[in-house]
Amino acid sequence: MMNQGQIVTNHGRQIAGRVALLAGCAALLAWVGLPDMALAQEAAPQAPTAYRDLPYVGSRNLVWIIAQLHLLLAGFVLGVPIFAWLCEIVGWKSGDKRYDKLAKEFTKLLTSSYATTALFGGILLFLLIGFYPKLMAYLTDIFFPSFLVYCCLFLVETATLYLYWYGWDAMAEGNGKKFHIFLGLLLNVFAFFIMIVPNSWATFQASPVVLAEGSDFARAWAATWNPTWWPVNIHRLIANVVLGGYICGAYAGIRYLSAKSQEERYHYDWMGYVGNFIGVFGLLPLPFAGYWLMREIYQYNQQMGITLMGGFLSWLFILQAMLIGVLFLGSNYYFWLGITHRIPGSEGQYRKPIMAMLIILLLCLAVWMTPHSLVASLEEAQKMGGTHHPLLGVFGVMSAKMTVSNLMVLVTFMSFIMYWRAGKEDSAGWAKAAKALMGGVLGLAGLAVIVLGVWGYFVPAIIRINYFSTSQVGIVIFVMLTITPLTALLLKSAKTTTEMVWGKMPPRAGYALVLNAVMVILLMTLMGYARSSSRVHWHVYGVMRDSSQYAFSPALGYAAALMALNTFLFCMLVAFIFWVATMGDKAKAAASSKGSVEPGAIPAMAGGSPALDGREAEASKEQRPV
Amino acid sequence: MSEVVKLQLIGLCVIGLGTVILLFIKGQFLRVIGFVAIVLGLFSLVALAVPQMASLPPAEESINIADIKTPTDMATIGQKIFFSKGQCALCHSIGPSESARCPDLKGIGAKLSREFIFESLTEPQAYLYLDYRHEGVPKEYPARMPYINKNPIGLSRNEILSVIAFLQQMSGEPISVSPGELDLPRATPAPVKAADTGALAMAQAR
Numbered sequence: 001m002m003n004q005g006q007i008v009t010n011h012g013r014q015i016a017g018r019v020a021l022l023a024g025c026a027a028l029l030a031w032v033g034l035p036d037m038a039l040a041q042e043a044a045p046q047a048p049t050a051y052r053d054l055p056y057v058g059s060r061n062l063v064w065i066i067a068q069l070h071l072l073l074a075g076f077v078l079g080v081p082i083f084a085w086l087c088e089i090v091g092w093k094s095g096d097k098r099y100d101k102l103a104k105e106f107t108k109l110l111t112s113s114y115a116t117t118a119l120f121g122g123i124l125l126f127l128l129i130g131f132y133p134k135l136m137a138y139l140t141d142i143f144f145p146s147f148l149v150y151c152c153l154f155l156v157e158t159a160t161l162y163l164y165w166y167g168w169d170a171m172a173e174g175n176g177k178k179f180h181i182f183l184g185l186l187l188n189v190f191a192f193f194i195m196i197v198p199n200s201w202a203t204f205q206a207s208p209v210v211l212a213e214g215s216d217f218a219r220a221w222a223a224t225w226n227p228t229w230w231p232v233n234i235h236r237l238i239a240n241v242v243l244g245g246y247i248c249g250a251y252a253g254i255r256y257l258s259a260k261s262q263e264e265r266y267h268y269d270w271m272g273y274v275g276n277f278i279g280v281f282g283l284l285p286l287p288f289a290g291y292w293l294m295r296e297i298y299q300y301n302q303q304m305g306i307t308l309m310g311g312f313l314s315w316l317f318i319l320q321a322m323l324i325g326v327l328f329l330g331s332n333y334y335f336w337l338g339i340t341h342r343i344p345g346s347e348g349q350y351r352k353p354i355m356a357m358l359i360i361l362l363l364c365l366a367v368w369m370t371p372h373s374l375v376a377s378l379e380e381a382q383k384m385g386g387t388h389h390p391l392l393g394v395f396g397v398m399s400a401k402m403t404v405s406n407l408m409v410l411v412t413f414m415s416f417i418m419y420w421r422a423g424k425e426d427s428a429g430w431a432k433a434a435k436a437l438m439g440g441v442l443g444l445a446g447l448a449v450i451v452l453g454v455w456g457y458f459v460p461a462i463i464r465i466n467y468f469s470t471s472q473v474g475i476v477i478f479v480m481l482t483i484t485p486l487t488a489l490l491l492k493s494a495k496t497t498t499e500m501v502w503g504k505m506p507p508r509a510g511y512a513l514v515l516n517a518v519m520v521i522l523l524m525t526l527m528g529y530a531r532s533s534s535r536v537h538w539h540v541y542g543v544m545r546d547s548s549q550y551a552f553s554p555a556l557g558y559a560a561a562l563m564a565l566n567t568f569l570f571c572m573l574v575a576f577i578f579w580v581a582t583m584g585d586k587a588k589a590a591a592s593s594k595g596s597v598e599p600g601a602i603p604a605m606a607g608g609s610p611a612l613d614g615r616e617a618e619a620s621k622e623q624r625p626v
Numbered sequence: 627m628s629e630v631v632k633l634q635l636i637g638l639c640v641i642g643l644g645t646v647i648l649l650f651i652k653g654q655f656l657r658v659i660g661f662v663a664i665v666l667g668l669f670s671l672v673a674l675a676v677p678q679m680a681s682l683p684p685a686e687e688s689i690n691i692a693d694i695k696t697p698t699d700m701a702t703i704g705q706k707i708f709f710s711k712g713q714c715a716l717c718h719s720i721g722p723s724e725s726a727r728c729p730d731l732k733g734i735g736a737k738l739s740r741e742f743i744f745e746s747l748t749e750p751q752a753y754l755y756l757d758y759r760h761e762g763v764p765k766e767y768p769a770r771m772p773y774i775n776k777n778p779i780g781l782s783r784n785e786i787l788s789v790i791a792f793l794q795q796m797s798g799e800p801i802s803v804s805p806g807e808l809d810l811p812r813a814t815p816a817p818v819k820a821a822d823t824g825a826l827a828m829a830q831a832r
Contacts, residue, residue: 208713208716209716209717210713210716210717210772210779211772212770212771212772212773213772213773213776254654254655254658257654257657257658258654258655307681312679312680312681313681315676315677315679318676319669319672319673319676322672323669511658511661514658514661514662515661515665518662518665518666522666522669533681536681536683537681537683537684542709542710542713542715542716543713545683546683551683552680552681552682552683553680553681554680555678555679555680556673556674556676556678556679557629557630557633557670557673557674557676557678558629558633558678559673560669560670560672560673560674561633561636561637561670561673561674563669564640564666564667564669564670567666568662568663568666571662575655
């Protein structure tokens, strides 16, 4: 069995090996590859090269794939520490070691995924410098001070990550644990800054501001504070939590499907629950952050907003509605499976509310997916009197879509509350009053959202956007902030009537978790395309025009094919990272089952419960020959 | 065979492959890959079923100063510069707007003389607002307006005069700048590309 020192050395070698590989690839690419590529210079031979191309593949396609993979990996690398840190805090506060093990195992993934993200970041940088030298010179000129800040952030983030990971066992108890949690906080704070610095470069491209004269730092600072910077920061932060949660869920789902023993099924069922919970936790406020971003885009430049919502990208939002709808359905379905399979005897009790919620979700999804203008032949259009359907056309406008998205968030929130309360009986004297209050709040909120939605048809757009839509969002947030603490208070004194039984979920639950993760990844790729395409033929919107042969934005079908490819490649990369990171555990588990270590004491992957470990230890003692 | 049909065929093949894996393969990881392939294939097919619209870039504007014959020509060029290279519309609106960060320029050509507009563009700090609403030395409010004749925007004198012509025309005023005031190019006329010459000049200068 390897001791800690050997493990540390091996990890060090692994990381050193990856860094060497990264440097080698970069040097090879820079020295051999790029100068030999077919050049598509648009200027005279003496003029500086503005663009280079890659034969057959195309520079844009390659940059698209690498940038997307880098971004998804970065989202994963930034989402997992939030996920792990939250789990560690829950484990520390509740004393449930399962959470601590889960947090530790996911932090282990960080070391390898961090290196992979950096590798793709390095490749992306070289490709951008090679393919878009003029644009990169322009951006470097503006943002150079922030490049330095970015490098410094990477140094402190790496140091903190090493301390956080390698110090886990050494800081497991007492004040050491507190310091370790503080390190986790630092890790997330640095990670947040690592995210927002490059966000400033990308958002400046979409919403540039005029840069007055001043010091380099002042100009970089002015460019950083562009109108869409904070909306994107907040949207990406929440989306990363969602990505981290759902990927954890998908991993658990796959392991659950291939679990050999009841113990494994138990562990991975529980892990899937935690992943889905954190994913939904992030998913609920995500539409609000998206709405804020869209509102800022409209405020910044109405034309850009129209390009997104009413121009050539308008059909993209139908696809987005489909993906979000499937994600909401998948998340709710997993909750409902949990209620009916983990809590014995509850199938009949919850069938009706589940059916009602399913019908509401499907109706909402149908409205959300209704396009503003229908795809119709000339004859059909003549019969309809235009491309707007006389009846369905009503559902194609923003007022309807804002209403149903808020209702879907409300239903998902209620699904979660129902799952939370399942198998428990209220014993507090004020329980009846509290439940009546919650029911009233929910009913009134639903009604208010619908009334505002219908009213929105009869007022000018600016009033709807500024007052009605924001009120709808405010109402839903109010419901969450009222019902969550009330439920927590109720459950504090509630009696558990039926214990949850883990490991009883049907295989389709595992597939539901995988589906949710794929939906989130597809959504990220889709919205990345939307953000990039909203700049249309500009590298920097309204400032630096794209005059390359790729200045056009491809149609949705072609883009979707690339998105699907990127999603698949990302899934394979993550699977590879998980496989590599857990290879040692599997070997250890196999060795320990043959050796002297207590079986069941070390699960193959996180999730071993103290109770379960105790049971296994008891069982192993019973089986041991006297 | 069109690109859409090719992509649809690829999507169908991916779905078929995923289905075959789910039907005949027992290994769970491979089955999950098959499931993911079906989901991604379906997504691609749905995306290919909606109207396929690409966004093509408009032709690049190339303005030759030698072609300018009348003040109206100048105003037309000024309008293009206002919305592209000049970046004026990034902050200013023409007419009331909630998103405008700087003064509304509607009617500005009637309110201000061409000399004052020229000075506002090239010497934005010439006049400062002073706040006397407190004790002691008045607080200065430097203008947020950048120097339009310097990098990164870097409009030439000709371009600034064209913008002034546009502002006057848009305000319903007679245009007081004439093509005769324009500096003639020394050699080949420098085309005013939509926006990128300023950026390139800035990158080169630095």
